[in-house]
Amino acid sequence: MGETPPFLANPETTRESIMRATYLALCEHGYAGLTIQRIAESFGKSKSLLYHHYDDKDELLLAFLQFMLEEHESSVPETADDDPRERLDALVDAMLPPELSAEHRGFTAAMVELRAQAAHDERYSEQFAEHDRAFQDHLVDVIEDGIEAGTFRDVDAERVAEFVGTTVAGAMTRRVTGGDDRAATTARDALESYVEQVLLADDTGADT
Amino acid sequence: MGETPPFLANPETTRESIMRATYLALCEHGYAGLTIQRIAESFGKSKSLLYHHYDDKDELLLAFLQFMLEEHESSVPETADDDPRERLDALVDAMLPPELSAEHRGFTAAMVELRAQAAHDERYSEQFAEHDRAFQDHLVDVIEDGIEAGTFRDVDAERVAEFVGTTVAGAMTRRVTGGDDRAATTARDALESYVEQVLLADDTGADT
Incomplete structure (x- = not known):
């Protein structure tokens, strides 16, 4: 434990790439310091791509929590x-x-x-x-x-x-x-x- | 337990009144919904009085936590x-x-x-x-x-x-x-x- 979870290491879809970027941005900036801009930076893409999928930071984070739960369940x-x-x-x-x-x-x-x-x-x-x-x-x-x-x-x-x-x-x-x-x-x-x-x-x- | 702590019930100084107002505003709005404006409202005074004593919401809340600790210690x-x-x-x-x-x-x-x-x-x-x-x-x-x-x-x-x-x-x-x-x-x-x-x-x- 303590390293990037394996299911985030090699993203294959856009969704997985966004989830990985969210994870890395959360580790670095925490919730209080997190912005869509910072997630986009860790993603290497534009903010507009993220806004295309999620209305705001909280909607993205709730999707992230759901993703983590599903991946974790399937990896036990x-x-x-x-x-x-x-x-x-x-x-x-x-x-x-x-x-x-x-x-x-x-x-x-x-x-x-x-x-x-x-x-x-x-x-x-x-x-x-x-x-x-x-x-x-x-x-x-x-x-x-x-x-x-x-x-x-x-x-x-x-x-x-x-x-x-x-x-x-x-x-x-x-x-x-x-x-x-x-x-x-x-x-x-x-x-x-x-x-x-x-x-x-x-x-x-x-x-x- | 569960009611307003006794040391907040009858404030005698300006500081105690501010602490009581902070407590009530926190109970009602939580941290995320808290503003200096809302504390002032529960206090019945102007925002400027609060800004005279505290630079911002966090400075006031840190003083509140310190106050709660001191009062709690002296009441055990x-x-x-x-x-x-x-x-x-x-x-x-x-x-x-x-x-x-x-x-x-x-x-x-x-x-x-x-x-x-x-x-x-x-x-x-x-x-x-x-x-x-x-x-x-x-x-x-x-x-x-x-x-x-x-x-x-x-x-x-x-x-x-x-x-x-x-x-x-x-x-x-x-x-x-x-x-x-x-x-x-x-x-x-x-x-x-x-x-x-x-x-x-x-x-x-x-x-x-």
């Missing part, structure tokens, strides 16, 4: 055979990588800004409700597989997933708004303890 | 004698009340928007680092008192406090940006389980 590997605990760690790692490259830090900061738009703009709030739901569903799948395999205790998977998702959201936010990386590291460590003490079944090494 | 009661678990619950309750009045929802949404400014504005990031630190210090105090009293296990108080603070931040954010209140309720329930299973000493009813 089917790994039901793998160890549920490793899959859970991988999901948390993907959202909270231990180190952030400058590009990924810029992107995380931009996502925190975009999410804040949801506080007053229903279009953003619908989009982030979908994002939260998708992340939640992945977590529930992994936890339910773990319960079935006997790796995890018979917990309420929805509730545990909601808790993990909420903590991850808090750590992403604090990491880019509170001035240091401690939030992410501590959240990862604490989720690790939580998994060991609350989630892992008694006979699978909870005390090791 | 000294209750070292009370039950540590009740004090911990009270701290979480204050940040995540089960129900949000319209005013408090508006204010929480505005705080999420203000925090997002920290993603690109160092003045906001310094201010929220101070807020996070103050909340963290209160949590650490309570946890250390609880360890000393034998109510809590001998945990790393800084780490546990950081985890609780991160989860609370995530729940506040998701509650006003993801479209429903589930995040706050689940986070409160899960923190409850966490306290019971991870924090409470073995002989104080962890399994009740």
Whole structure:
């Protein structure tokens, strides 16, 4: 993680090229500093092409969030055979990588800004409700597989997933708004303890 | 919780009146919809009075955040004698009340928007680092008192406090940006389980 997502690396269509340009402009300028002009610059095309497809910056950004969600959904590997605990760690790692490259830090900061738009703009709030739901569903799948395999205790998977998702959201936010990386590291460590003490079944090494 | 904070209810100085007007305008319009004009309207005074004290909207909002922090710090009661678990619950309750009045929802949404400014504005990031630190210090105090009293296990108080603070931040954010209140309720329930299973000493009813 931390580099340009693979599905943005080699755009093949105009839409993909616009999405890649939006991603790069967001990483560099954030939401507050973003303009259609700057997206056009990172795209190497004219503003008028962008205005041909999207009415304004927010319409383009909402399309971008939808694109990211679809691409992300289609790129999650089917790994039901793998160890549920490793899959859970991988999901948390993907959202909270231990180190952030400058590009990924810029992107995380931009996502925190975009999410804040949801506080007053229903279009953003619908989009982030979908994002939260998708992340939640992945977590529930992994936890339910773990319960079935006997790796995890018979917990309420929805509730545990909601808790993990909420903590991850808090750590992403604090990491880019509170001035240091401690939030992410501590959240990862604490989720690790939580998994060991609350989630892992008694006979699978909870005390090791 | 959920109503206008007491220290804003009866302003006695011009500064306090401006802070109260800022609070009310933030609850109603959020950060994105806030203007010096709207603050002046909720204040019943002219814009020029506000511009006499503050250069722009952000300078006023940064002064407001500092004011809220100072007032909040001076209003936290000294209750070292009370039950540590009740004090911990009270701290979480204050940040995540089960129900949000319209005013408090508006204010929480505005705080999420203000925090997002920290993603690109160092003045906001310094201010929220101070807020996070103050909340963290209160949590650490309570946890250390609880360890000393034998109510809590001998945990790393800084780490546990950081985890609780991160989860609370995530729940506040998701509650006003993801479209429903589930995040706050689940986070409160899960923190409850966490306290019971991870924090409470073995002989104080962890399994009740």
